[in-house]
Amino acid sequence: MKVLKFGGSSVKNATNILKVYEILKTQFHKNGEYTVVVSAFGGVTDELIKISTLASKGNKRYVRIFLKLKERHLATAKELLNAKWYKIASKHLNESFHSLEKVLNGIFLVQELTLKTKDYVLSFGERSSAYIIACALSQRGIESEFLDAREIITTDKKFGNATVNFSLTGKKIKALYKDSTKVKIVTGFISADKGGLTTTLGRGGSDYTAAILANALNAKVLEIWTDVDGILTGNPNKVKQAFTINNLSYREAMELSHMGAKVIYPPTIKPALNKNIPIKIRNTFNPSFSGSIIAKASKNSDFHEITGLSSISGISLLNLHGSGMIDITGIHTRLFSALSREEIDVLFITKGSSEYSICFAIHTDQRKKTEGIIQKTFENELNKKLINEVSIKDEMSMIAIVSEQMRTQPGVAGKLFGSLGREGINVTAIAQGSSELNITFVINTKDEEKALNLIHDSFFLSQNKIIHLYLIGVGLIGGTLLEQIQRKTKSLENEDKIQIKLCGISNSEKQLVQPKGISFKTWNKELSKKGVESNSIAFLKEIQNLNLPNSILVDATSSKKIASLYAEALESNISVITPNKLASSGPLSKFEELKQLALKRNVSFLYETNVGAGLPILSTIENLVSSGDEIVELKAVLSGTISYIFNSFSSKIPFSSIVKQAQELGLTEPDPRDDLNGTDVKRKITILARAAGFPVEMSNVAMEQIVKPSVMKAKNVEDFYIKLKGQDAHFEELAKQTEAKGKKLRYIAELKNGKCSVKLVAVKEDDPFYHLQGSDNLLVLYTKRYTERPMIIRGPGAGANVTAAGVFAEIMSVAKKRM
Numbered sequence: 096m097k098v099l100k101f102g103g104s105s106v107k108n109a110t111n112i113l114k115v116y117e118i119l120k121t122q123f124h125k126n127g128e129y130t131v132v133v134s135a136f137g138g139v140t141d142e143l144i145k146i147s148t149l150a151s152k153g154n155k156r157y158v159r160i161f162l163k164l165k166e167r168h169l170a171t172a173k174e175l176l177n178a179k180w181y182k183i184a185s186k187h188l189n190e191s192f193h194s195l196e197k198v199l200n201g202i203f204l205v206q207e208l209t210l211k212t213k214d215y216v217l218s219f220g221e222r223s224s225a226y227i228i229a230c231a232l233s234q235r236g237i238e239s240e241f242l243d244a245r246e247i248i249t250t251d252k253k254f255g256n257a258t259v260n261f262s263l264t265g266k267k268i269k270a271l272y273k274d275s276t277k278v279k280i281v282t283g284f285i286s287a288d289k290g291g292l293t294t295t296l297g298r299g300g301s302d303y304t305a306a307i308l309a310n311a312l313n314a315k316v317l318e319i320w321t322d323v324d325g326i327l328t329g330n331p332n333k334v335k336q337a338f339t340i341n342n343l344s345y346r347e348a349m350e351l352s353h354m355g356a357k358v359i360y361p362p363t364i365k366p367a368l369n370k371n372i373p374i375k376i377r378n379t380f381n382p383s384f385s386g387s388i389i390a391k392a393s394k395n396s397d398f399h400e401i402t403g404l405s406s407i408s409g410i411s412l413l414n415l416h417g418s419g420m421i422d423i424t425g426i427h428t429r430l431f432s433a434l435s436r437e438e439i440d441v442l443f444i445t446k447g448s449s450e451y452s453i454c455f456a457i458h459t460d461q462r463k464k465t466e467g468i469i470q471k472t473f474e475n476e477l478n479k480k481l482i483n484e485v486s487i488k489d490e491m492s493m494i495a496i497v498s499e500q501m502r503t504q505p506g507v508a509g510k511l512f513g514s515l516g517r518e519g520i521n522v523t524a525i526a527q528g529s530s531e532l533n534i535t536f537v538i539n540t541k542d543e544e545k546a547l548n549l550i551h552d553s554f555f556l557s558q559n560k561i562i563h564l565y566l567i568g569v570g571l572i573g574g575t576l577l578e579q580i581q582r583k584t585k586s587l588e589n590e591d592k593i594q595i596k597l598c599g600i601s602n603s604e605k606q607l608v609q610p611k612g613i614s615f616k617t618w619n620k621e622l623s624k625k626g627v628e629s630n631s632i633a634f635l636k637e638i639q640n641l642n643l644p645n646s647i648l649v650d651a652t653s654s655k656k657i658a659s660l661y662a663e664a665l666e667s668n669i670s671v672i673t674p675n676k677l678a679s680s681g682p683l684s685k686f687e688e689l690k691q692l693a694l695k696r697n698v699s700f701l702y703e704t705n706v707g708a709g710l711p712i713l714s715t716i717e718n719l720v721s722s723g724d725e726i727v728e729l730k731a732v733l734s735g736t737i738s739y740i741f742n743s744f745s746s747k748i749p750f751s752s753i754v755k756q757a758q759e760l761g762l763t764e765p766d767p768r769d770d771l772n773g774t775d776v777k778r779k780i781t782i783l784a785r786a787a788g789f790p791v792e793m794s795n796v797a798m799e800q801i802v803k804p805s806v807m808k809a810k811n812v813e814d815f816y817i818k819l820k821g822q823d824a825h826f827e828e829l830a831k832q833t834e835a836k837g838k839k840l841r842y843i844a845e846l847k848n849g850k851c852s853v854k855l856v857a858v859k860e861d862d863p864f865y866h867l868q869g870s871d872n873l874l875v876l877y878t879k880r881y882t883e884r885p886m887i888i889r890g891p892g893a894g895a896n897v898t899a900a901g902v903f904a905e906i907m908s909v910a911k912k913r914m
Contacts, residue, residue, distance in 0.1 A: 096272075096312045097129040100283065100305035104322040105379040106224055107137030109174040115228070116235055118320070118382050119278075124237055130272070130312075131239075132281045132305040133228055135220025136171070139164065140284075147216045150199045151208035161199060165192045168223050175231040184230045188223060195219045210254035214285075215293040218245070221282035221301070229280040242279040244304055245287035247271055248296075252288045256297035259286070259307060261366075268311035281308065299360025306374075310366035317367050318375045319359065325376040325387030326351065326358050328403045333544045334551045335611075340387050340403055347402045347497050348374070348389045350533045354405040354495040364389070392499075400507050401498040401554045406547060407442065408492040408540050411459045412523060415469065416452035419481025427453065433472040439465050443493055443535060445526045454524050456537060459489055488523065492543040495535040496550060502531040514553040517913060518644050519668035519696045520546050542642065549644040559592050562910045563643040565599035565608075565669075567631065568651035569619075571895035572674060572902070573602075576651065579903050581615035593910045598643065601634050608637040635660050639667045645913050647699075647906060650675045665692040665700060672905045674704035674898050679785070680778035680793050686785065699912065701905040706733060706779045707872050707892045709901035715888065716786045719878055726787035728877040729846040733779040735870035735893030736762050736770040737801070737842045742867050744840055750826035751819040762870055762893070766812050773798050773842075773853055780844035780851045789849045799854035801842065833857050839865055863887055870894075 101115050123129045134140075142164050149157035165188075172184045198216060202208055222243060229241040247267040250257035272279070283301025286294045296303045302319055309317040326348065329337040343351075345368045352361045358376055367374050367389075377386035420426055427446075430453065434441055443456035457465055469485050476482040501507050508527070511534060515522060524537040538546055552561060564580075566573055580587075580595055587593045599608040600618055605626030607613060613621050631654075638646060648664050650657045650673040658677040662685075665671060670693075679686055679702045693700035703713045716726065732738050739762050743753045754771070757763050763770050777796045784791040800807075806822060809815035833840050838857040841864045845852050858864045863875050863885075872892025875885045891897050 096314045097123065097127065097316050097318065098132065098305050098309040098312065098314045099123065099129055099318045099320065100132040100301060101134070101320045101379065102301065102322070103134040103137035103139070105320050106133055106228065109171050111379065112171075112175060112228055112231060114379055114382075115320075116232060116237070118379065119232065119237060120235075122382070127315075130279045130281060130308060131228075132244075132283045132301060132308065133221065133225050134283050134301040136167070136224050139167075139220040139224070140217060143217050143220055144213075146199060147202055147208050147213055150203040151206055153203060153206050155203075157199060157203065161192075161196065168192070168227065172227045172230070175227065176234055180230045180234045184227055187226055191219060191223060191226075211252075211292065214254045214295045217295055218282070218285040218293050221284050225280045225282045232278065232280065238277045239280050240277040242271075242281045244282045244285050245291070245293060247281075248286035248304065248307060250286045250288055250294045250296075252292065252294065254294055257286055257288070257294035259296070259303075260289075261307075261310075263289075264307060265311040268308060272312060297362070299363060302360050302363040303366075306363045306366040309372050310370050313370060314372055316373050316375060318377055319363075320377050320379045321358060322378065322380060323358060323376075324378045324381055324384050326356065326389075326403065328555055329547055329551050330356070330405065333406070334404075334547050336548075336551065336556060338555070339384075341385070342388050342390065343402050344392055344499050345389055346532055347499055350495065350497040351403050351405045354493065354497070354533075354535070355407040356403070356405045359389070399498075399555055400500060400504050400510070401496045402500070403498075404494060404496045404547060404550055404554075406492055406494045406543055408543055409459050410442065410456050410491040410493050410537065410540075411462045411465075412454065412456050412488040412491050412537055413462075413465065413469075414452055414454045414486045414488075415473075415482060416486070417476075417480070417482035418451065419476065419479070420451055420453075429472055430469070433468050434465065437464065437468055439468065443524070443526055443537065445524050456491070456493060456524070462487065462489070490540045491523065491537050492540045493535060493537050494543065494546060494550070495533045496554070497533045499532065501534070508534055510553060511550060514549055515546060517697050518545065518549055519698070520549070545642040545644055552644065559588065559594050560910055560913060561645060562593060562595045562906065562913075563598045563610075563641075563646045564595050564649065564906065565601075565634075565638050565646065566597070566649045566651060567601045567634065567657055568649075568654075569600060569602045569622075570651065572898050573649070573651035575895040575899035576649070576902050577615050577618060579899055580906075583903075584615065591907070591910075593907070595906065595910070598641070598646075599634065599638060601629055601631070603629060605629055606634050608634065608641070610641050610643065631657055631660060635664060638664075638669060642667075645910070646670065647672060647909055649673065649902060649906070651902070653677070661689055661700070662692055665689060665696055665698055668696050668698055670699040670701070670909050672699070672701045672902055672909070674702070674708075674902060676702070676705045676775075676778045676782065678702070679705050680781045683785070683790055683792055699905075699909045701908065702782070703905055704898050704901035705782050707874070707888070707890075708735075708894060709897035709904070710872060710874075710888055710890050710892060712872075712874050712888055713782070713786050715886070716783065716876070719876075719880075720786070720788050725879045726789075726846070726876065727879065727882075729783060729787065729874070730864075731780070731783065731844050731874040732841055732864060732867060732872055733776050733844050733892065734770060734842065735872060735891065736764075736767075737773075737776070738867060738872060738892070739870040741840050741842060742869060742871075744826075744830060746827050746830035746834060749820070749823040751816060751823055754819065755816065766815075768807055768809075768812075768815055771802050772807060773800065776842065776844050776853050780846060780853060783844075784846050784849075784851050787846060789846070791849075791851055796851040796853060798852070801855065841865075841867065863889075 146157045146160050226241045229239045232239040249260045249263045283304040325339040327337040331337045349364050352359050374389040441455050446453045520542045522536045527534045597613045606629045607622050607626040646669045648669050648671050661671050689700050706712050739757050740753050781793045806818040809818050843856045874888040877885045
């Protein structure tokens with residue numbers, strides 16, 4: 096005997112019922128005996144609750160909903176059945192709905208809905224669906240008969256969640272099935288007391304009905320057909336990469352279901368467990384898939400440290416504490432006995448060994464009632480201040496990881512809480528039984544989805560780290576960065592085990608946030624088509640609301656407004672990577688605050704490309720200092736534009752022509768004055784000095800101007816070039832003097848004795864700066880270790896390609912740090 100249960104989604108309409116027929120015909124009808132348990136059509140139970148509630152409030156609107164519900168059942172029957180069978184089914188349905196109509200009218204007249212009456216009203220859902228399905232199967236050659244479970248399942252009178260009398264129920268089932276030849280289509284969820292009053296079996300009652308039948312009939316297997324591919328490693332609505340658990344034990348299934356996994360309900364497991372009957376969870380809409388098997392012992396072919404994880408939200412965490420509790424005998428018994436008498440469902444308990452406090456979790460909708468019970472139970476102790484007023488935290492969620500393997504696998508708890516800590520998720524309470532079957536903890540609900548995905552990735556997808564990337568600024572640097580990542584995507588996933596998912600993108604006009612990802616190939620089309628008006632504050636707020644693990648914000652702009660958002664991003668556990676120099680060269684106190692925030696929240700604030708683009712300048716200095724070295728002196732050419740200008744500088748070429756040539760080559764800003772004013776170099780030496788450990792403010796940097804202020808104050812770029820030509824003679828004379836001495840002019844930033852300066856310097860042939868070419872940057876570094884010969888770093892210090900590469904390297908650095 097096999098017992099099969101089909102849920103509400105599986106029998107929602109005629110189309111789905113025909114899928115059920117195909118499954119029965121192809122998989123079961125010629126392979127031994129079976130019986131079928133069905134739920135009400137999808138959504139019908141909720142409609143019956145709504146109808147009866149409206150009627151109890153004297154709201155005549157219930158009539159219209161009732162008539163629609165009746166019509167839905169008759170229409171489904173007509174779609175499934177030929178004239179002969181429809182005549183039989185419609186007669187039964189009309190009689191049944193006539194009875195329901197009279198009951199609802201009675202509820203409307205007395206304006207009262209008792210639990211007893213409610214159970215009777217709800218029974219019409221399963222009674223109607225089972226009868227229609229029995230007729231539909233019989234018409235198609237599967238000889239079936241309708242069986243009202245009230246005839247075989249006997250309970251007490253606890254309406255709404257009745258307790259089954261297994262002894263009497265078992266006898267009735269065996270007697271009814273003894274000489275049966277037809278396939279019985281049984282109503283799930285409903286039952287009756289000894290006197291015949293209708294009762295219901297509570298949440299997940301149809302599954303429970305099937306398990307009761309399987310137990311009584313010593314079934315070979317219990318199959319529960321639903322709309323998912325079995326029990327998944329996590330709730331697919333919250334855990335995006337959840338997948339089917341092939342095998343799990345009864346104990347694991349019970350733990351997961353108790354902690355909120357909705358595919359199977361806890362009462363269902365016990366009747367099967369008692370007879371060692373395997374439970375299969377299968378998908379009506381994917382019948383070829385094997386689904387999940389629940390048995391005495393799990394046999395996972397793919398070993399993982401945990402079997403699955405689950406969560407419950409809408410939790411309140413209560414803490415009863417006080418110094419006097421140590422001396423109060425039996426306080427735990429008094430507390431939990433009082434809560435039990437009032438049917439408060441305690442989900443979680445943890446306490447200190449000193450008995451100074453007891454912490455427990457309940458559903459938030461029971462909070463006020465629980466407070467009242469505590470006040471009443473401990474009135475004397477509260478008045479005497481032996482116990483403090485109960486402290487309560489709302490908007491909490493419970494998460495549990497479950498596995499039979501945990502007892503033999505060391506380090507599971509460390510891995511769990513380490514991954515949460517790295518993302519700044521605060522754990523408020525923890526409980527673990529001595530069986531080590533699960534670890535349960537409580538966190539803020541706002542972090543629930545992030546925590547679930549983080550844990551799932553850590554234990555099930557640890558071979559691939561997912562990085563959620565958000566990019567502001569898709570100009571030369573940002574666009575080049577996306578191209579570089581796109582070219583490297585496959586090797587990153589295959590070799591580095593890192594998947595970079597572009598979840599948000601913004602330019603000066605539009606922005607787009609998509610947690611499922613934006614294509615690195617077609618991001619510009621997606622942004623143009625789906626993007627909304629750009630708003631940096633709203634963009635960050637969306638990132639915060641998504642709260643995805645391993646999030647990185649890349650700022651590829653030069654915007655002061657964007658830089659002002661770094662602190663809020665870091666506070667939200669979002670790493671920040673940027674070539675934007677404004678934050679790292681701004682007020683020292685603000686810069687230090689950003690670094691401390693990154694440290695506090697265990698994220699990264701990286702700005703290597705602020706100086707030297709892709710050259711490893713900042714990281715080299717920071718590594719030297721962190722390893723105990725001291726920076727004695729630092730000299731550098733830090734502007735690619737100015738480097739090109741003075742590398743081309745000659746008495747034979749007018750200075751204004753060199754600047755114009757640099758602009759035509761794309762080496763300057765649209766307005767060359769933005770380069771020639773020296774501010775960029777000033778910012779860079781400030782950043783270098785801070786990396787070397789010196790508390791330098793940008794305003795303290797002494798800087799020599801290259802071009803006279805009167806020239807720099809020109810009305811526009813055209814006017815600037817006119818005025819600059821007037822300075823050509825001055826620069827020609829300067830060049831002749833320098834060449835006569837066998838030297839070359841360089842615009843050098845210097846850090847010495849904790850002080851910074853930027854000035855034009857004439858260097859000799861034996862000086863490293865003498866041989867600079869093109870737009871290269873050059874750093875000369877003297878330290879306590881590098882005294883006789885300095886450390887020299889040289890290379891392109893500007894350009895979209897090398898800057899984007901530097902940002903890409905920092906993204907990889909963060910990704911590997913999070914692995």
